[in-house]
Amino acid sequence: MWDELDALGLEPETVEGGADVAVPWSDLAHVTASLRCAARVYVRVARADVRDAQELRRLLASLPWALWPLPQAVTVRWAVRKATSARAGWLAHETERILALRPSGDHAPLTLLMRVTGPEVEVSVDAAGRPMHQRGWRTEQGEAPLRETVAAAMLHAVGYDGTQALWDPMCGSGTLAIEAATWRQLAQWRPWDVDAWTLPPRFVPYEMPQFVRGRIVAGDLDPEVLAVAQRNAERAGVATAIDFRPAEVASQLRDGFRPSCVVVNPPWGKRLGGRNEARRLLQRLSAVLLRDAAGARVAVLSPEPQAVRELPITDGKSRQVDCGGASLYLISGTIAARAPGRTR
Ligand SMILES: C[S@@+](CC[C@H](N)C(=O)[O-])C[C@H]1O[C@@H](n2cnc3c(N)ncnc32)[C@H](O)[C@@H]1O
Incomplete structure (x- = not known):
């Protein structure tokens, strides 16, 4: 994947479990489609300390919703570090409640990744909405198909x-x-x-x-x-x-x-x-x-x-x-x- 990023003229920084790059919005689709080896592509969209429901609402409201055609549903994945299970449970419950108030449409579901590190919550959107190896065409397979x-x-x-x-x-x-x-x-x-x-x-x-x-x-x-x-x-x-x-x-x-x-x-x-x-x-x-x-x-x-x-x-x-x-x-x-x- 690093070679692919280099070939795109990007300068990847190694981070835990992957690479971090800065990409203009206008290039995102092309970059994502060009990363043939990447397992997932997450786009960081917001980050803030979250101590109460108001701060969580503010964080979720700050996401660039206008960029995304109204999704059928918003799915949330969580990665929690340095936080108690009570805090993780509260965040999950409140997020679900706040997102349920959003209007939904008939476009592809949107998948968010919420990374909690202590007081901070960082929100990323899954650019593909599913693992990148699922290219969409392999609805039939033989034995031991390759990713x-x-x-x-x-x-x-x-x-x-x-x-x-x-x-x-x-x-x-x-x-x-x-x-x-x-x-x-x-x-x-x-x-x-x-x-x-x-x-x-x-x-x-x-x-x-x-x-x-x-x-x-x-x-x-x-x-x-x-x-x-x-x-x-x-x-x-x-x-x-x-x-x-x-x-x-x-x-x-x-x-x-x-x-x-x-x-x-x-x-x-x-x-x-x-x-x-x-x-x-x-x-x-x-x-x-x-x-x-x-x-x-x-x-x-x-x-x-x-x-x-x-x-x-x-x-x-x-x-x-x-x-x-x-x-x-x-x-x-x-x-x-x-x-x-x-x-x-
Ligand atoms: C592990 S599978 C390949 C899976 C494939 N990469 C995919 O993604 O579906 C191995 C394939 O080798 C084929 N095969 C085994 N021996 C072979 C041979 N001597 N000549 C040609 N094909 C053979 C099998 O029929 C099987 O489809």
Whole structure:
């Protein structure tokens, strides 16, 4: 996420659990839509010491309500530090009472985060209104779907910028390929195409222009899950940008397509029948990568850190990523021209 903030020309300051940046209101929608790895985006809107109901009313009245079309409901999340549970309970009760007096409309619900630190209450609004990985299109999924924010981190790990030829040979419900395709759209957005308070934005479907060079190929040996991926891509408005191939990894690139970026989220654990099976699949994948994608950048998600040594990659790096409960290793590098340890 820090790289994304840097790329946007912002100067992030590290704070507990995230990064703090200053963004003009007019840029907020674009910035939020560009942060593909962020779990949540909160916009700080008010802060004051609150000792009684009057001070709380004043704080809540000072929020920029006029900016937001009348929401169906206002949901409040709390983060409390250095305050008794009695104070936290009182604040929650009073806030609910005050907000219930506000008129409601039929626009998207508004989510506020109230951070209590001792006497102080800071109010932020959740720019997306929900976790950022919920992009809105994945209403169907296969087994072990990837969080979209982790998919974004994998795309960053291979240096994907929306123009290169990309391959996901084990695409499942299509998360990586669809994320990649929507990046291309993002590059062509104008900030006023999106509404800051209903982010993540609904992507405006459009025909991919001919000048877009890099193709996206996504394959899976399970035709049923591939059909799910296709429907997800349609919902995201990017179906025409992805070439879906129902085939085993070794026969997906028979047409000579040569990717410059490869992203893979192989099955693992019980789904695969254990470690040996997972190892065999990794070896098979390695052989195919050497044959079909030598020289490409690759990112593989694995529960085993040592997979970094088993893949045919040079300059391999491994880092832990939180995949929503499970901690996995994101391994990245460049696919070698030939298997390690062999000479021509
Ligand atoms: C962990 S899932 C991928 C999940 C996906 N990233 C998502 O977000 O839905 C792994 C996928 O690999 C596919 N797969 C397993 N072995 C394969 C092989 N040898 N060739 C192609 N696909 C394979 C499975 O059918 C499964 O859909």
